Amino acid sequence: MPRTAVITLVSGRHGHLALQQDGLAAGSLRPDHYIVVTMNDARAGRLAAGGEPPADVVAVPCPSAPAGLPLASARNAGARSAVERGADCLIFLDVDCVPGRDTIARYASAVRDGELFCGAVSYLPPPPVGGYRLADLPVLATPHAARPDPAPGRVVYGGDAELFWSLSFATTARTWHDIGGFCEEYVGYGGEDTDFALLARRAGVGVAWLGGAPAYHQYHAVSHPPAEHLDAILRNGELFRRRWGTWPMRGWLKEFERRGLVRHEKSTDTWVKQLPEPAGSSTALG
Incomplete structure (x- = not known):
């Protein structure tokens, strides 16, 4: 043994x-x-x-x-x-x-x-x-x-x-x-x-x-998707892409995108954090 x-x-x-x-x-x-x-x-x-x-x-x-x-x-x-x-x-x-x-x-x-x-x-x-x-x-x-x-x-x-x-x-x-x-x-x-x-x-x-x-x-509270880890996921995901040529955690990234937290730049294959609009901002509909 x-x-x-x-x-x-x-x-x-x-x-x-x-x-x-x-x-x-x-x-x-x-x-x-x-x-x-x-x-x-x-x-x-x-x-x-x-x-x-x-x-x-x-x-x-x-x-x-x-x-x-x-x-x-x-x-x-x-x-x-x-x-x-x-x-x-x-x-x-x-x-x-x-x-x-x-x-x-x-x-x-x-x-x-x-x-x-x-x-x-x-x-x-x-x-x-x-x-x-x-x-x-x-x-x-x-x-x-x-x-x-x-x-x-x-x-x-x-x-x-x-x-x-x-x-x-x-x-x-x-x-x-x-x-x-x-x-x-x-x-x-x-x-x-x-x-x-x-x-x-x-x-x-x-x-x-x-x-x-x-x-x-053992149980502990989790969030789906783990939005509290968004910055780390983007940083580590980009590191992974540089090392291996593809993004990991794609399911989380797509869910973040669906919720408006990130956007995918297809031309560079990068995921970018979306900043919230300032309070009180609006878009005019002409």
Whole structure:
């Protein structure tokens, strides 16, 4: 069995972090290392280090500017720490994700060079009074409709790179090195996951959907489309276009356009933010 490290990024959501830690403690296989990467959140580091299993904390500073969290560089920092500690199997879990009882064991037994293994992520409803109970999560959670959910014991190879996401996945240290990690030019919401998957494909690394490695995504409020991340989506989307020749997150961009938040300049294939009209302005109808 390879030496495993679970890598989680956190900035806030301390309750979500605590339940993830509880899930790891209750698992059939505990990771050899639990690495929590904090982004301007010293309290999260103290909580994680004092919990069970105790976390190795890596602090990544981030600017106070509204650009967003440096998620790509934080994942890279967590991976570096895991490799330095001798981990062979790198398991990335979003702070909102609680692993199932056998998730870590399933990742550890399946991981091999040349693949990114993605377990199914299922979404939980708002927590009941008193919070979630680990035993109830498999019954409460609903699998994501747009991604494969193989039966336990099955692996589906040849997955679509554009469906990869970093909420829950595992790979070997060697394969991580071959890919080169996430592009750290991405800051804030959007783009870095698909970019990473395309880097993997360019390095000859595939995406595989792994049955029996569930992650239960704890509820938090979201907006559709995520208008609060509009600036980051436009900035990261343009970076992605420069690197790969096409725009990611096209569904969000088209919905923003429908709502009058952006417009598409076809001649240059750029998306431009639409500024609201000043209050009191009007258009004369002659």
